Amino acid sequence: MRAALTAAGLAAALALAAPASAEVAFVTAEQSSFSPAHLDILVGDPVNWRNASVREHDIRSDAAGFDSGRLAPSTSFAHVFSAPGAYPYICTIHAGMAGEVAVHPLLLDGPHAPVARGAPVALHVRAPDGVGEAVIEEDAGGGFRRVAVATPPAGRGHEEHDAEGTLQATVTPQASASYRAVGPAGTSPALRIEVTDRTNFALRAATARRGTVVRVRTRPAQPGARVVLQLRLRERFGWWTVARKHLDDRSRAAFLLRRRGSVRARVAVVGEDWATVLAVSRPLRVRTR
Amino acid sequence: MVLAASAGTAEAGVRHEWVAAVPTTWNAVPNGHDALAHDGEGMIEPARSVFPTVVYRRYTRDWRRPLRNAPRASVDHDKIPGPLLRAREGDRLRVHFKNLDTLFKRPHSMHFHGVGYRPGSDGVYLPGFPEKGGDVKPGQTFTYRLHAGPDSAGVWPYHDHSRSMHESLNGGMYGALSILGRSERAPDREFVSVFAPVGEFQGVNARAFVGNTPIYRARVGDRVQWDVLAIGSEHHTFHVHGHRWRNRGVPEDTRTLGPAESFRVKWREDAPGTWLYHCHVEEHMAKGMIGLYRVSKR
Numbered sequence: 064m065r066a067a068l069t070a071a072g073l074a075a076a077l078a079l080a081a082p083a084s085a086e087v088a089f090v091t092a093e094q095s096s097f098s099p100a101h102l103d104i105l106v107g108d109p110v111n112w113r114n115a116s117v118r119e120h121d122i123r124s125d126a127a128g129f130d131s132g133r134l135a136p137s138t139s140f141a142h143v144f145s146a147p148g149a150y151p152y153i154c155t156i157h158a159g160m161a162g163e164v165a166v167h168p169l170l171l172d173g174p175h176a177p178v179a180r181g182a183p184v185a186l187h188v189r190a191p192d193g194v195g196e197a198v199i200e201e202d203a204g205g206g207f208r209r210v211a212v213a214t215p216p217a218g219r220g221h222e223e224h225d226a227e228g229t230l231q232a233t234v235t236p237q238a239s240a241s242y243r244a245v246g247p248a249g250t251s252p253a254l255r256i257e258v259t260d261r262t263n264f265a266l267r268a269a270t271a272r273r274g275t276v277v278r279v280r281t282r283p284a285q286p287g288a289r290v291v292l293q294l295r296l297r298e299r300f301g302w303w304t305v306a307r308k309h310l311d312d313r314s315r316a317a318f319l320l321r322r323r324g325s326v327r328a329r330v331a332v333v334g335e336d337w338a339t340v341l342a343v344s345r346p347l348r349v350r351t352r
Numbered sequence: 353m354v355l356a357a358s359a360g361t362a363e364a365g366v367r368h369e370w371v372a373a374v375p376t377t378w379n380a381v382p383n384g385h386d387a388l389a390h391d392g393e394g395m396i397e398p399a400r401s402v403f404p405t406v407v408y409r410r411y412t413r414d415w416r417r418p419l420r421n422a423p424r425a426s427v428d429h430d431k432i433p434g435p436l437l438r439a440r441e442g443d444r445l446r447v448h449f450k451n452l453d454t455l456f457k458r459p460h461s462m463h464f465h466g467v468g469y470r471p472g473s474d475g476v477y478l479p480g481f482p483e484k485g486g487d488v489k490p491g492q493t494f495t496y497r498l499h500a501g502p503d504s505a506g507v508w509p510y511h512d513h514s515r516s517m518h519e520s521l522n523g524g525m526y527g528a529l530s531i532l533g534r535s536e537r538a539p540d541r542e543f544v545s546v547f548a549p550v551g552e553f554q555g556v557n558a559r560a561f562v563g564n565t566p567i568y569r570a571r572v573g574d575r576v577q578w579d580v581l582a583i584g585s586e587h588h589t590f591h592v593h594g595h596r597w598r599n600r601g602v603p604e605d606t607r608t609l610g611p612a613e614s615f616r617v618k619w620r621e622d623a624p625g626t627w628l629y630h631c632h633v634e635e636h637m638a639k640g641m642i643g644l645y646r647v648s649k650r
Contacts, residue, residue: 298646
């Protein structure tokens with residue numbers, strides 16, 4: 064398929080090449096980058112690249128064996144990926160403009176925000192036509208093990224499932240873990256689910272010789288957990304992390320705040336990226352002289 | 353010894369700098385949003401803004417202890433860009449580099465613009481012309497021998513030019529070399545601003561959107577100097593609100609620079625207030641290449 068397609072032409076071409084349950088994934092070619100630069104799609108899904116910039120681009124993938132030719136601004140190109148694998152692609156006109164499409168035999172989706180410990184969580188599996196179930200595996204640190212089976216949603220007939228291509232399962236995570244779906248043709252990429260307890264924070268501030276010490280203690284205890292001190296700063300347009308600590312073996316941490324004036328402070332328990340907020344304290348007004 | 357513990361030590365016109373390539377986890381949008389976006393459309397999850405990378409880090413002699421890359425007044429966060437390397441025309445520089453990339457285990461190098469060196473200190477990887485300095489493997493060290501000549505005064509970029517150059521530049525392995533003329537007075541405030549893409553965003557010093565990008569601060573009366581550099585494949589236009597400067601005698605408030613170009617902009621501060629600086633390529637500004645400049649009254 065080596066052509067810049069109109070919207071109608073694209074729809075017609077995709078109808079011929081892609082299975083009924085396919086979902087079109089869209090990539091925007093911008094001035095010097097593809098957005099998103101990485102895509103995870105299901106085998107059989109088409110990808111549509113649209114040139115949203117004011118200059119020409121092309122899309123070439125030696126791994127997937129296609130070359131769009133030059134795409135004028137506001138034109139599109141599409142390719143259906145019919146085999147699993149990783150397919151890097153580039154714009155041959157602009158050095159450094161690159162992206163990748165990862166094609167999977169199954170796709171797993173679920174919550175992207177932290178969930179409460181022990182609460183049921185719905186997982187959704189996208190599968191190619193004809194795949195009626197997939198095993199859900201969990202890895203909470205000791206390797207992947209089977210925890211559930213994803214099947215067509217209850218109340219829907221098999222025919223409807225075939226059209227939808229979606230399977231569902233429910234899991235009850237007891238700890239933060241990675242999940243994947245396993246089917247006859249392979250596995251999905253892993254999905255990370257962070258589990259959190261309803262955390263109670265005891266937060267207090269005290270004046271010390273070198274500034275203000277903000278002390279925190281959490282219940283239930285989470286020794287070793289990552290915690291950050293955040294300040295509400297107008298010039299940072301939100302909550303701004305100013306210090307990082309690990310909770311000690313009694314689930315406590317102390318932060319030294321060297322700052323004058325009055326500021327709202329809070330403590331957050333964060334994930335391993337030091338950025339995903341798992342639980343957050345109420346703000347505390349800290350006044351320092 | 354005090355000299356041994358401070359960065360950029362000088363001895364008879366020779367400046368020694370200790371730098372290593374080290375892994376880190378970078379967050380391009382720590383406040384989690386684009387504050388200038390329409391309500392509710394600006395949220396940016398950590399999955400989009402946080403990534404592991406390898407950066408240049410300043411060290412004490414013999415890489416004993418890491419140091420801040422630049423004074424807080426020049427860049428209010430650390431690690432990207434790499435160490436602000438300062439020198440004066442006539443200086444010789446010895447940049448001792450160690451590759452501590454335990455994350456990707458890639459070879460790295462340092463390639464310097466604006467200064468003189470022999471091919472052995474070019475820091476470039478060229479198949480068939482092997483130079484150790486262009487292919488410093490994990491665990492290895494190399495010393496680059498540089499000379500700041502009469503045509504070196506100004507601000508210049510340095511960056512990885514090894515086989516890993518492309519990945520390294522995307523990951524923030526670049527920095528600034530700031531060289532004063534033989535009798536030039538150092539500014540009161542020096543601001544380092546590297547315009548470069550960071551992941552899916554456009555950043556200044558690898559941070560995107562107001563609040564996350566550096567907040568530069570000055571007082572009325574200060575002699576300020578902006579060190580402006582561009583890395584990547586794009587042109588940028590450096591614009592500061594409420595200020596003008598002269599370029600070859602002509603006043604301007606916006607100046608264009610392309611990949612690896614750099615310039616200094618100087619003025620004596622006379623405009624108190626909170627101002628914006630940004631790239632005026634609108635797509636870049638919308639993707640985060642914008643920040644605050646705060647000037648207080650004396």
